[in-house]
Amino acid sequence: MFADAEAYERFMGRWSRKMAARLVEFADLRDGWKVLDVGSGTGSLSREIATRLPNCSIVGVEPSERFVEYARSQIGSRKVRFETGDAQELRFAEGEFDASLALLVFNFVPNTKKALAELRRVTRAAGRICAAVWDYGEGMEMLRIFWDAAGKLDAEAQRADEKNMPLSRKGELSALWREAGLKEIEERPLEIATRFASFDDFWEPFLSGQGPAGGYIQGLRPEGREELRDEIAGRFDRAARVRFELRAVAWAVRGVR
Secondary structure, eight states: OOOOHHHHIIIIIHHHHHHHHHHHHHHTOOTTOEEEEETOTTSHHHHHHHHHOTTOEEEEEESOHHHHHHHHHHOOOTTEEEEEOBTTBOOSOTTOEEEEEEESOGGGOSOHHHHHHHHHHHEEEEEEEEEEEEOTTTTOHHHHHHHHHHHHHOTTHHHHOGGGOTTOSTTHHHHHHHHTTOEEEEEEEEEEEEEEEEHHHHHGGGGGOOHHHHHHHHTSOHHHHHHHHHHHHTTSOGGGGEEEEEEEEEEEEEEEO
16 A cells, blocks of 8 residues: 555655645644654654754654565654554563554554554653544545546445545544543644645655555546546646645544543
8 A cells, every 4th residue: 555655755745744744733732741643654753853952852663664664764863763664563571651643544454443542551750642634535635636536436435435434524533532532632634735846746655556546547548547637637726736735634543642
């Protein structure tokens, strides 16, 4: 689904870097804390924490070795390290971290309850556990435009539509946090906006095969891809196809162990 770190950066990096900043603000971390970044991907969240809070010690855990290698290549701080691992089976000791965060990844974890139990285990008493997931149904305009167009042309696209993603609607993350026994739970929408230089700047990253949308395109015949491109382009008027802006909303939750 996400196999190529550089392709992921072209497709989603411009969004995840901005949302990383919003999640760090929401998490309200303290400089000098030891922080776990679960599903660290290309390292956007870890880099943001290191920039804002240079005395934090940060460990990023990511199942993809390619993403781990890429993240290592992008960080200069000795206080940040990345390693391969599974959020559902963390190797760390109980209470090892002051805070544990997960950016735009919890909806992809096969067993979210097990993963959250692991975050709870490795976070100290009174430590913070935070996560954010895109509002795929309405809030993530780039993907909403894509899937609405695909669904118009192909009824089968409804099955792949990311609006069906778990934990992407209001109240779902906070319900999971309550079920895990966390306290002082707060959930809120975090909003960002991203500018695109042209329609091609919007469209071409989809062709790299990243995520459900990219996977869907890979399964189309060439003529199907062109038809989808034309359908999406028609949803922008000509004036809006140059240097346009789209918004994105993610639901974020934080709680205390």
